[in-house]
Amino acid sequence: MFPRRIATALAAAAVVVLPAGAAHADQPSAQDATFLRAAYQGNLAEIQGGRIAWQKTTDPAVKSLAASLMRDHIHMNADLYTVARNLKVTLPMEPTAEQKALTERYQAAEATAFDEYYVSTQLAVHREALKMASEQIEEGSEQSVKQLAEDASPIITRHQQTLRDIAEAEGIPGYGTGSRVP
Known part of the structure; x- marks a missing residue:
């Protein structure tokens, strides 16, 4: 009985003495958890939007873009899911209300008017x-989450360039020759 009391007392003392961060060292920061959830939802929305674009468009460039968006965002979500699971972060199973509303508008x-609307809104989304990935790279604390953001950045940049190219080819206002829209 006496050894059990000593063990209990030592365990209680360790909890009191440990710094606050050490007791929760295996939990990601709020920044990291928020990024994981937001990125996961964004990818879900991209996959849904890509499916709609694939079905609605007759433009081969937009159809190819939609296929690329679906493929890339499915892969990014698979990687993200693995990291979130390792960090014990619960992910939402559907996009945000705002993302769902955009899907409904698609x-x-x-x-x-679909192609112009889809391309212009996807430019804004990307x-x-x-921006969210850049903030995670700068402000995140968990290396595996920062690595997800680093890995996603060139993919997002490639999507943006493809969207700009389509916008220019389609003559979408603000994306013609000599226009400069980020």
Whole structure:
């Protein structure tokens, strides 16, 4: 009985003496957990939007883009899921309300206006995704989460360039010759 009391007392003392961060060293920071959740939801939304674009467009460039977006975001989510699981971060199973609303607008868009709407909104979405990844690289603390952001950045940049190329080819306002839109 006496050895059990000593062990209990030592364990309690260790908890009191350890710094706050040491007791939760295996948990990711709020920044890391927020990034994982937001990136996962963003990828889910990209996959859904890509499916809609694949079905609605008749433009081969937009169809190819949609296939690329679906493939790349499925792969990014698989990697992200593994990291989140290792860090015990619970991921949402669906996009945000705002992302769902955009998906609904894609569904409702007239075929004649779909490509321009899809490309222009995807440019904005990818601009935000690149900003989020950059912030994670700079401010994140967990190396595996920072690595996800580093790995995603060139993919997002490639998507942005493809979107810009399509926008310019389609004559979408702000993306013609001599225009400069990030």
